Structures are given as structure tokens and as C-alpha cells.
Amino acid sequence: MAVAGAKVRAVAAEVLDAVISNGESLDTAIASHEVRISPDDRSLLRMLCYGALRRHWTLQGWVAQLLERPLQRKDRVINALLRIGLYQLNDTRIPDHAAVSQTVEAARLLRRPKLAGLINACLRRFQRDNLADISPATEEARWNHPQWLIEMFRRDWPDDWEAILCANNERAPMWLRVNSSRHDAVSYRAQLGDLAIPAETLAGVPDALRLAEPRGVDELPGFAEGDVSVQDAAAQIGARWLLGSKATRVLDACAAPGGKTGHLLEVGGEEIALTAVDSDASRVESIRGNLARIGRSATIIVADASKQSEWWDGQAFDGILLDAPCSATGVIRRHPDIKLLRRASDIERLSDLQSGLLEALWPLLLPGGRLLYATCSTLSAENEAVLGRFLASHDDAVEDDVLPNNNIRDLMRRRACGYQILPGTAGLDGFYYACLEKKVS
Amino acid sequence: MAKLKILEFPDPRLRTKATPVEVVDDNLRAFIGDMFETMYAAPGIGLAATQVDLHKRLLITDVTADKSEPHVLINPEILERDGVTISDEGCLSVPGYYEEVERAEHIRVRFIDRQGEAQEMEAEGLLAICIQHEMDHLDGKLFVDYLSEAKRQRIRKKLLKERRHQSAAVVL
Numbered sequence: 001m002a003v004a005g006a007k008v009r010a011v012a013a014e015v016l017d018a019v020i021s022n023g024e025s026l027d028t029a030i031a032s033h034e035v036r037i038s039p040d041d042r043s044l045l046r047m048l049c050y051g052a053l054r055r056h057w058t059l060q061g062w063v064a065q066l067l068e069r070p071l072q073r074k075d076r077v078i079n080a081l082l083r084i085g086l087y088q089l090n091d092t093r094i095p096d097h098a099a100v101s102q103t104v105e106a107a108r109l110l111r112r113p114k115l116a117g118l119i120n121a122c123l124r125r126f127q128r129d130n131l132a133d134i135s136p137a138t139e140e141a142r143w144n145h146p147q148w149l150i151e152m153f154r155r156d157w158p159d160d161w162e163a164i165l166c167a168n169n170e171r172a173p174m175w176l177r178v179n180s181s182r183h184d185a186v187s188y189r190a191q192l193g194d195l196a197i198p199a200e201t202l203a204g205v206p207d208a209l210r211l212a213e214p215r216g217v218d219e220l221p222g223f224a225e226g227d228v229s230v231q232d233a234a235a236q237i238g239a240r241w242l243l244g245s246k247a248t249r250v251l252d253a254c255a256a257p258g259g260k261t262g263h264l265l266e267v268g269g270e271e272i273a274l275t276a277v278d279s280d281a282s283r284v285e286s287i288r289g290n291l292a293r294i295g296r297s298a299t300i301i302v303a304d305a306s307k308q309s310e311w312w313d314g315q316a317f318d319g320i321l322l323d324a325p326c327s328a329t330g331v332i333r334r335h336p337d338i339k340l341l342r343r344a345s346d347i348e349r350l351s352d353l354q355s356g357l358l359e360a361l362w363p364l365l366l367p368g369g370r371l372l373y374a375t376c377s378t379l380s381a382e383n384e385a386v387l388g389r390f391l392a393s394h395d396d397a398v399e400d401d402v403l404p405n406n407n408i409r410d411l412m413r414r415r416a417c418g419y420q421i422l423p424g425t426a427g428l429d430g431f432y433y434a435c436l437e438k439k440v441s
Numbered sequence: 442m443a444k445l446k447i448l449e450f451p452d453p454r455l456r457t458k459a460t461p462v463e464v465v466d467d468n469l470r471a472f473i474g475d476m477f478e479t480m481y482a483a484p485g486i487g488l489a490a491t492q493v494d495l496h497k498r499l500l501i502t503d504v505t506a507d508k509s510e511p512h513v514l515i516n517p518e519i520l521e522r523d524g525v526t527i528s529d530e531g532c533l534s535v536p537g538y539y540e541e542v543e544r545a546e547h548i549r550v551r552f553i554d555r556q557g558e559a560q561e562m563e564a565e566g567l568l569a570i571c572i573q574h575e576m577d578h579l580d581g582k583l584f585v586d587y588l589s590e591a592k593r594q595r596i597r598k599k600l601l602k603e604r605r606h607q608s609a610a611v612v613l
């Protein structure tokens with residue numbers, strides 16, 4: 001008999017090591033490694049890597065207890081493999097004997113046959129000594145977030161920080177955006193129902209459907225033709241909000257990969273002229289791909305949006321979406337690697353970048369026009385603090401604090417300026433929106 | 442000591458029903474030594490004599506990582522089985538494929554050991570699964586026989602194709 005599943009565990013350890021030791025993003029690491037295993041094993045690979053990152057600090061504590069001395073640098077991948085093994089024993093329904101034998105075998109596949117025995121001994125000791133029952137020694141191990149981020153959440157959300165930390169470590173549901181120029185969400189849901197794919201609507205976010213279980217996009221009718229896209233419902237609030245004021249000349253200033261660009265076009269129809277700008281040329285390609293799939297077009301420009309002389313034709317916009325680059329702390333549940341890859345110092349730098357973009361784009365807005373500022377961050381420094389500074393220094397800017405529809409009230413937390421959706425609320429990603437209006441002098 | 446060649450599905454010899462071992466002598470013990478070498482090198486956790494083209498009722502296992510629990514089961518018989526467990530199994534004769542198979546969770550077996558002594562043993566978990574898997578070999582049965590016909594044919598075709606590629610590579 002051969003031991004099954006060693007390969008996927010070996011590859012999972014390599015992916016995890018690429019994130020932990022080399023700072024690669026999880027998406028990139030998975031994309032470059034998953035080709036080595038069979039398509040049947042890829043969902044297990046994801047489950048192991050996402051899970052081990054969600055539990056990063058807990059696993060780190062256990063590894064430190066189990067290894068008498070740290071592994072040599074060249075054997076770091078075995079540290080990652082041990083995490084993969086512990087994660088399986090503690091958090092999955094994989095039978096323990098299978099988890100142990102396959103993880104041990106994976107050490108051989110990773111060309112560390114001498115360390116196979118060490119993996120075996122550590123996993124057995126973890127079971128025997130019930131390490132899982134010992135309460136975590138540090139806040140990091142308890143909440144599975146880095147200390148600096150725990151502090152920031154605690155400061156920004158004195159009543160909610162624990163709920164936020166928990167929600168960040170949950171799995172996120174799959175949300176769809178139904179192309180409203182072709183179907184309404186209720187009729188598309190009926191199509192899904194015929195295929196035994198259950199889905200729920202969400203009051204106040206009319207194009208959104210939440211799937212009971214994640215699916216491959218090829219299982220979704222009309223996906224290739226653009227009838228439907230994958231997008232969290234929290235991200236779907238922006239397009240209708242901005243277009244609610246009948247904006248017609250619209251700028252999507254940080255547009256790639258084009259999720260909101262597509263939604264603006266689906267909702268706005270032929271009436272709007274849309275310019276989509278992004279500074280990252282490779283990501284701009286995905287805007288083109290996304291728009292081609294839904295059969296819409298926009299003026300797409302690769303440029304730094306804050307350097308208007310390099311791309312702007314001088315005609316002002318009456319609607320601007322600034323979906324600013326941010327820490328992505330609102331989408332940690334979809335990208336658990338963010339917890340490891342971000343540094344405390346990133347936040348201030350991002351806050352400056354966000355202020356700079358807001359400052360630079362404001363002159364491009366017509367009097368009476370509106371700018372919707374959005375981030376998928378849950379940190380004040382990137383949200384209300386940026387807006388507060390801006391409003392204090394711009395007499396021609398006021399907040400338009402009326403929500404686009406009353407059904408989303410319950411999803412939103414009012415901040416000093418703007419509104420925050422906290423992750424996990426109604427199954428949503430964490431998102432921030434603030435709508436500014438330019439006074440007519 | 443020598444490493445033996447492992448027969449691969451769909452080789453018809455894997456379908457042979459093995460006959461009982463009559464004498465446990467040095468000859469057989471030398472063969473068992475070769476079987477261990479073959480199994481550890483593969484690497485595997487169990488090997489039936491059928492898989493190395495000796496059609497006698499003999500199997501070996503070692504489910505540990507450090508080669509610390511080798512078992513030799515000659516003329517094994519299952520006396521009791523209870524519980525069910527489902528896990529992914531793979532087989533050195535069906536390289537690269539792993540599928541879910543249902544087995545008894547716990548078994549009691551009678552067998553003759555390497556010294557020719559009659560023994561009884563309880564096994565559970567991976568060891569129980571492995572013994573059942575290897576005993577199937579002695580009856581000409583493979584884990585792929587528990588899968589759907591379509592799945593089995595798909596595996597068969599892929600393995601045949603791979604083998605053609607391999608032999609082509611050798612010729613070149």
C-alpha cells in the first residue's frame with residue numbers, strides 16, 4: 001500500500017514557506033505551485049494553506065513547544081510542513097492516522113528523509129500531550145493576528161475588536177453580482193435553483209446573491225458571457241451609490257482589476273462615459289478582460305491618477321470613484337496572508353497615499369459633483385482620518401451622508417465621517433465608504 | 442538483498458489467487474528481506490507477495506515513519522472485523538492514484554510469523570487498513586476494484602499510456 005496525499009502536503013508546505021519566509025503573497029504562491037498537483041487535490045491544497053495561515057500564531061506556539069531546538073535555515077520548509085500537520089490534526093476532519101502518515105511521507109518528498117522521524121514524533125507528541133487544550137500564552141496566539149494589528153483594532157473599535165478579529169479568521173462566503181442590464185438577481189437565483197445551487201439575496205444590495213457553498217465559476221450559467229461576476233456584496237454598494245446622483249461623466253480612479261468598473265457600466269448603461277485609470281499596467285490587463293467578458297467598454301488608461309497632467313483631457317467629471325489602495329484589513333478572511341505581510345509602518349504610508357490621491361483628484365470634480373471614497377480597510381487611519389483631514393482643509397467639500405438606500409443602514413456603522421461595514425456583518429467583507437460633494441460656489 | 446520489480450495494474454498476474462505457504466525456510470526469509478527493501482524504497486507501508494510476482498499467501502507491512510514496526514504475515518486469516526473507516530488508499534501497483542475505500546476499522550488476524558510460529562494480532566487504524574489492502578492482493582483483488590467501472594477504466598488507460606511513454610523514453 002502506498003501512502004496517499006503526501007504530495008499535496010509537501011506542496012502545501014512549500015506554499016506556506018514561500019509566504020512565511022519569502023513574503024510572497026498567498027495567491028501568487030498557490031498559482032505557481034498548484035500546477036504540480038492533480039486538479040482533484042487543489043481544493044485540499046487551498047484548505048491547508050489558508051487554514052494554516054488563519055491559525056498562524058497558534059501553530060507557531062505549538063511548533064516552538066514541540067521542537068527542542070529550531071530547525072536549520074535550510075530546513076525551514078519542514079517547519080511549514082509541521083504546521084500543515086498540526087493544522088490537520090487540530091482543525092480538520094482528516095483522520096489522524098492519515099494526517100500523520102501523509103505528512104511524514106511528505107518530508108521524504110521534500111528530500112528530508114532524516115526529518116521524517118522528527119515530524120512523526122512531533123505530531124504524536126501533540127496528540128499525546130493534548131497541546132491543543134493548553135490555553136494560548138500570548139494575545140497573538142489567542143487571536144491569530146500580529147500584536148500591532150490587535151492594538152489598532154482595539155483602539156479603533158473598543159466594542160467590536162474581538163468580533164472583528166474572530167470574523168477575520170472565518171472563511172468568507174462566495175458572493176455573485178448579477179449583471180442588472182440582463183437579469184435581476186431574483187430571476188438569476190431561480191436559474192441557479194434549477195441547477196441545485198442555493199443562493200440568498202441581500203436587502204439593500206439588489207444585484208447580490210450569496211451562494212450557500214462556493215462553486216467554480218464554470219458551474220455558473222452565463223458566467224463566460226458576463227451574466228454574472230464574482231464580487232463581495234460589500235464591494236457592490238459603491239456603483240449604485242455613486243450613480244444615484246445621475247452622474248454621467250464618471251472617473252474610476254483606481255480601477256484594476258475592474259470589479260467596480262464593470263458594475264458601474266452594468267448599472268449606468270449607455271448613459272455614462274467612464275474613464276478607468278490604474279497605475280499598475282499588468283493589473284490593467286485584467287480590467288480589459290473583465291469588461292470584455294461583460295461586453296462593455298470604457299476609456300482605460302495606465303497612469304498614476306494623481307498626476308493628472310499625464311493623462312487627463314481637462315474635462316471635469318461629475319462622479320469620481322476613488323477605490324483607494326489600502327491595507328486590505330477588511331478582507332483578511334479572504335487573504336489571511338495579509339496578517340503576515342503587512343507591517344505597522346505600512347498604515348501611515350498608505351494613509352499619506354490615500355490623502356494624496358484625494359487631494360489630487362478633487363480638482364477634477366465639477367461643482368455639484370460627488371466623489372465616493374472607498375477602501376476595504378477597517379482601520380480609521382485609512383478611512384475617517386483621511387476624510388477628516390481632507391474636509392478640514394477644503395472649504396468646497398461637504399460630506400453627503402445620506403445613504404443610497406435605507407435597507408443598508410443596518411449593515412453600516414456611522415463614523416465621524418463616512419460609514420464602515422465590519423467584516424462578517426451579513427456575511428460581508430469589511431468596507432468603508434464616504435461620499436463627498438463639491439459645493440457650487 | 443535485492444530490490445524486486447513491482448507489477449503494475451492492469452498486469453494480469455495481479456489477478457492471480459495466491460496459494461498457502463507450506464514451509465517457512467531461509468529461502469522464504471531471504472525473499473521477505475527483499476520485499477522489505479522493495480517496500481521501503483518505493484516508499485510504501487505494505488506489500489503483498491503477489492505484487493512482486495510470487496503467488497504465495499504472504500504480506501509485509503510497516504506503517505511507521507522510522508521503520509520501527511515491521512510485520513510479516515504468512516497465510517493470514519481475518520478472525521474478526523468491526524467498525525467502518527473510509528480513507529484515501531494508494532497502491533504501489535497503481536502508482537499515482539489515491540481513492541477513498543471503505544474498510545473495517547478494527548480487525549483480529551491469525552497468521553504465521555517469520556519464524557514459522559502461529560500468531561494472533563489486533564490491528565486498528567492505518568495498520569488495519571493496510572493489512573486488509575494487502576490481503577486483497579492475495580485474492581487477486583486491487584483497491585481500484587472498489588471504484589466505479591468508469592473510474593477504473595480511466596486509471597487503466599492513463600497508466601498504460603504512461604508506461605508507453607516511459608518505454609519510448611528508454612528506447613530513445
Ligand SMILES: C[S@@+](CC[C@H](N)C(=O)[O-])C[C@H]1O[C@@H](n2cnc3c(N)ncnc32)[C@H](O)[C@@H]1O
Pocket residue numbers: 235253254255256257258259260261277278279280283303304305306323324325326357
Ligand atoms: C483596491 S484596488 C481597486 C479595486 C478595483 N476598484 C475593483 O473594484 O476591482 C486599488 C488599485 O489602486 C491602484 N493604484 C495604486 N496607486 C495608484 C495611483 N497612484 N493611481 C492609480 N491607481 C493606483 C492599484 O494598482 C490597485 O489596482
